[in-house]
Amino acid sequence: AERNQQLRERLLELKKEKNAIILAHYYQRDEIQEVADFRGDSFLLAQKAAETDADVIVFCGVHFMGESAKILAPDKTVIIPDERAGCPMADMVNVEGLRELKRKHPDATVVTYINSSAEIKAETDICCTSANAVKVIQSLDTDEIIWVPDKNLGHYVSQFTDKKMILWEGYCNTHDMLTVKDVEEMKAKYPNAEFVVHPECRPEVIEIADFVGSTTGILKYCKESECQEFIVGTEDGTGYQLRKDSPNKKFHFATKFLVCPNMKVNNLKKLVRSLEDMKPQIYVPPHIAEKAKLSLQSMLEVK
Ligand code: 13P
Ligand code: SF4
Incomplete structure (x- = not known):
């Protein structure tokens, strides 16, 4: 407990010194949610990253979330506590496979769950999160949708639309x-x-x-x-x-297995160290970031 108190005090000093904001997903460990400036789901955190006037964003979540923050706020430094915190679902879709699907269905609109890499977002027309997926689908003027990567969310959303949905076979472990x-x-x-x-x-x-x-x-x-x-x-x-x-x-x-091991890779100690060292930082190659940004911005514009 004393150790955590010291860490929290150091974190406050570092935040001031670097003009940093700490964003945490609701799946993070309590010790991280406790010290966050803002807690949220994927959608709220992306929105917050796009709007903040801090110089540094420390993103406590999984890798694609930090990446989305960097894409939306390219002038900010985006740090994550541990770069090994990935999302297995995001890794279930690859650029080649998606391009092949696009060739097969040239008229389809590509809708991508935010749980995906920057490369996939760069191949995407519009992103969504679980909070706005139905709204995003209903906002589209198209008959056919390529949906990546979550088949379960895709199946759920398909009940709210007559559009034909071609679902990728990904899922959250x-x-x-x-x-x-x-x-x-x-x-x-x-x-x-x-x-x-x-x-x-x-x-x-x-x-x-x-x-x-x-x-x-x-x-x-x-x-x-x-x-x-x-x-x-x-x-x-x-x-x-x-x-x-x-x-x-x-x-x-509902079960004791409803724990995302990737989300739990981050802890308070790593969070403080990342801000102290200003690393690991998120980098997205500009030609990918520019395209990916369009699909994220389109999502943020859906009312
Ligand atoms: P939301 O934050 O959109 O509810 O998504 C859940 C999730 O699995 C994040 O990785
Ligand atoms: Fe979210 Fe599931 Fe990915 Fe964990 S594995 S980050 S819970 S989608």
Whole structure:
């Protein structure tokens, strides 16, 4: 505890010295969320990165999030606590495969989940996050959509549109692991609880949910619901904000495996060290960054 107190004090000094802002995703360890200037889901964090007037952005999340921040704010220095924090789903799609799909479907609009590399975003018409995916799809004047990389989110979104959606076969290792059996066991154990789920989960799991939404959607729903008890079908880091918002409500994570190991690679010590050393920094080659920025900006413009 004393060690963490020293780290927090050092962090405050460094933040001032470097005019830095600390952004943290809701899946980060509590010790990081506690010291963040701003906590958010993928969408809110991208928006914040685009708007901040700090000189340095320390992005606590996974690699693609830091990369998106750098693309949206190219003049800022973007640091991440550990460059090994990647997203396996983002790595499930490659540029060659996507180009081949585009050749097969030349009239399709490419919609890419923000959980993707800068190279993939550079091949994309418009990005989305789980918070705005339905809005993004409905804003498009096209009959055919190439959707990368999350098949589960793609399947969920396809229920809200008549457009033809060609889905890439990617998925989130963490959310895709949750099964109907897991949820049914929890429902038997906590019969009065509502089941809330992230759309990165499998279609049959989403089917039995009381509420489906992005991290921010889930937080808002649980805060406002009359219900006092929830079975939560998303990453366990969200417990920090859920309990902060509603200290008297009960939150049961649907399994103990709802933990993204990549998100947990970051910790307070690495965060302080990264700002101290000003590394690792995110670099995106300019010819890729310019194209990728258009697809991210198009997303931010969807109302
Ligand atoms: P959101 O932050 O959009 O809810 O996405 C969840 C996620 O898996 C981030 O990696
Ligand atoms: Fe990627 Fe899933 Fe981890 Fe999010 S929770 S970073 S989608 S592996």
